[in-house]
Amino acid sequence: MSQSIISPAIISPATQIDPNYNFAYLNEQTKKMIRRALLKAIAIPGYQVPFAGREMPMPYGWGTGGVQITASILTPDDVLKVIDQGADDTTNAVSIRKFFQRTAGIATTLNTSTATVIQTRHRIPEQKLQQGQILVYQVPIPEPLRFLEPRETETRKMHAFEDYGLMHVKLYEDISQHGHIATTYAYPVMVEDRYVMDPSPIPKFDNPKMNNNPALQLFGAGREKRIYAIPPYTKVVSLDFEDHPFEIQAWDQPCEICGAGDSFLDEVIMDDQGTRMFVCSDSDYCQSRSEVQS
Amino acid sequence: MNQPLFSVTNLSKKFGKTIACNDISFDLWPGEILGIVGESGSGKTTLLRSIAGLIKPDQATINYQHKNKTLNIDQMDEPELRHLQRTEWAFVHQHPRDGLRMNVSAGANIGERLMANGWRHYDDIRAEAIKWLEAVEIDAKRIDDLPRTFSGGMQQRLQIARNLVTNPRLIFMDEPTGGLDVSVQARLLDLLRGLVRDLGLSAIIVTHDLAVARLLSNRLMVMKDGQVIEHGLTDQVLEDPQAAYSQLLVSSILQV
Numbered sequence: 001m002s003q004s005i006i007s008p009a010i011i012s013p014a015t016q017i018d019p020n021y022n023f024a025y026l027n028e029q030t031k032k033m034i035r036r037a038l039l040k041a042i043a044i045p046g047y048q049v050p051f052a053g054r055e056m057p058m059p060y061g062w063g064t065g066g067v068q069i070t071a072s073i074l075t076p077d078d079v080l081k082v083i084d085q086g087a088d089d090t091t092n093a094v095s096i097r098k099f100f101q102r103t104a105g106i107a108t109t110l111n112t113s114t115a116t117v118i119q120t121r122h123r124i125p126e127q128k129l130q131q132g133q134i135l136v137y138q139v140p141i142p143e144p145l146r147f148l149e150p151r152e153t154e155t156r157k158m159h160a161f162e163d164y165g166l167m168h169v170k171l172y173e174d175i176s177q178h179g180h181i182a183t184t185y186a187y188p189v190m191v192e193d194r195y196v197m198d199p200s201p202i203p204k205f206d207n208p209k210m211n212n213n214p215a216l217q218l219f220g221a222g223r224e225k226r227i228y229a230i231p232p233y234t235k236v237v238s239l240d241f242e243d244h245p246f247e248i249q250a251w252d253q254p255c256e257i258c259g260a261g262d263s264f265l266d267e268v269i270m271d272d273q274g275t276r277m278f279v280c281s282d283s284d285y286c287q288s289r290s291e292v293q294s
Numbered sequence: 295m296n297q298p299l300f301s302v303t304n305l306s307k308k309f310g311k312t313i314a315c316n317d318i319s320f321d322l323w324p325g326e327i328l329g330i331v332g333e334s335g336s337g338k339t340t341l342l343r344s345i346a347g348l349i350k351p352d353q354a355t356i357n358y359q360h361k362n363k364t365l366n367i368d369q370m371d372e373p374e375l376r377h378l379q380r381t382e383w384a385f386v387h388q389h390p391r392d393g394l395r396m397n398v399s400a401g402a403n404i405g406e407r408l409m410a411n412g413w414r415h416y417d418d419i420r421a422e423a424i425k426w427l428e429a430v431e432i433d434a435k436r437i438d439d440l441p442r443t444f445s446g447g448m449q450q451r452l453q454i455a456r457n458l459v460t461n462p463r464l465i466f467m468d469e470p471t472g473g474l475d476v477s478v479q480a481r482l483l484d485l486l487r488g489l490v491r492d493l494g495l496s497a498i499i500v501t502h503d504l505a506v507a508r509l510l511s512n513r514l515m516v517m518k519d520g521q522v523i524e525h526g527l528t529d530q531v532l533e534d535p536q537a538a539y540s541q542l543l544v545s546s547i548l549q550v
């Protein structure tokens with residue numbers, strides 16, 4: 001599943017595969033099974049498909065659902081990017097990237113537009129994705145209705161019957177307690193006017209990016225063994241009330257490094273004196289903007 | 295008015311070897327309040343839950359009159375049944391915790407059915423919730439409180455409000471005054487009687503308490519061991535019970 005848009009300078013080239021592993025760690029049988037689940041998920045946008053997940057050589061909190069999807073779709077020509085909270089250099093992102101370098105020998109990159117496959121935890125890149133790219137999300141809790149209805153038998157029926165009143169009950173409670181919809185992460189969406197879906201704990205700032213996106217978006221929950229998908233150019237709408245419409249986060253100031261006024265900002269502490277600064281959470285976006293300016 | 299609103303024919307339900315309901319048939323006419331009485335274990339709850347579509351009877355024909363059309367409840371697919379259950383029907387459970395969401399506010403409990411039916415305007419939902427809190431005599435200031443902070447009587451009234459908010463035509467009640475103190479029971483009964491009358495509801499109310507049945511219902515069905523052993527106008531059954539068991543039931547209760 002590759003369609004390279006390669007600019008060699010920003011790629012770490014393919015390396016030698018560790019001969020003890022099958023390509024991308026999983027055996028071909030498992031990959032086939034996961035691909036079948038993926039095809040079903042793509043055919044029914046937003047619907048959670050169960051799959052017989054495998055143990056991976058890392059803890060569940062590390063995104064084993066996403067890792068299994070990535071392992072199943074990678075080809076030797078792919079260029080992989082891995083981000084965690086927008087950054088490529090956190091422990092989680094680095095270890096997943098290394099894992100695939102070692103087991104698949106594929107090229108990797110930090111650059112969003114160079115990557116053919118991007119595995120992510122908690123963010124969608126600021127750089128617009130393109131047709132042919134695949135975004136793989138790591139999902140901790142796939143069921144958006146669980147918060148109010150813990151019974152799996154019941155939530156399955158609610159999805160089957162489009163019986164989604166409960167989702168608005170949650171938003172109602174938000175407003176009655178906080179005066180506004182206080183959900184800022186994992187903000188529920190309606191996919192293609194049919195299935196309510198949890199977009200994983202991305203900030204609601206990223207929700208509009210899911211809508212009509214040219215890239216293929218795949219979601220994997222390792223612990224709960226669920227896969228779901230948003231095919232390219234799919235309608236994705238954030239739930240809300242007529243008198244409390246969906247809104248994204250906004251900041252009073254642009255990024256203090258690159259000056260971006262359109263990106264998701266993190267507040268970071270710069271020194272021992274506790275000096276604070278607002279900077280892009282997407283480090284690749286911030287860096288590439290800074291380079292253009294300098 | 296020339297057709298029953300609700301019509302049950304040959305309903306049977308077994309649990310293993312226990313025959314909970316044995317070949318029960320009856321009609322409910324529009325605007326009528328039917329009381330189902332009988333001692334504990336006689337099959338009342340099983341009957342009520344079966345006809346309301348909450349459990350599946352082994353055998354039954356259940357017809358419901360809906361906009362000049364007869365709906366066959368026992369053949370209906372689940373989405374359609376659920377739609378009916380959250381619009382035209384209401385079910386008040388004996389234990390409020392079975393009929394309420396204990397982890398969301400009173401307002402959200404009342405609003406849920408509205409939201410499930412497509413309401414998407416927060417202020418409208420809230421206004422409706424306040425209206426129904428007042429209708430069941432709960433202070434509107436409690437709208438954002440969790441049901442667990444309510445007394446048993448208030449929880450039961452909240453459950454009723456949550457059910458009535460979509461203006462149902464038919465309400466099923468299973469021992470609605472069950473676990474409540476006598477004084478609280480009396481207040482709830484008055485409230486129920488007023489609501490049923492003002493809203494023109496039809497109702498099927500299950501109770502082991504003949505006094506409750508006498509106060510609310512026009513017609514009575516007496517059950518014993520899964521069978522209906524007597525059926526008639528409430529006054530008739532209470533004044534002149536035919537079956538020996540009904541005589542015993544009536545004499546024991548009305549003496550108190």
Ligand SMILES: Nc1ncnc2c1ncn2[C@@H]1O[C@H](COP(=O)(O)OP(=O)(O)O)[C@@H](O)[C@H]1O
Nearest residue numbers: 309312313314333334335336337338339340341
């Ligand atoms: N879920 C169940 N499983 C097994 N037996 C049941 C179940 N529900 C009810 N029964 C049995 O069916 C009979 C009728 O019970 P029920 O309908 O609850 O009576 P009532 O409401 O009049 O007290 C009783 O013998 C009861 O033990």
Ligand SMILES: [Mg+2]
Nearest residue numbers: 335338339340
């Ligand atoms: Mg009972």
Ligand SMILES: [Zn+2]
Nearest residue numbers: 255258280286
């Ligand atoms: Zn920046």
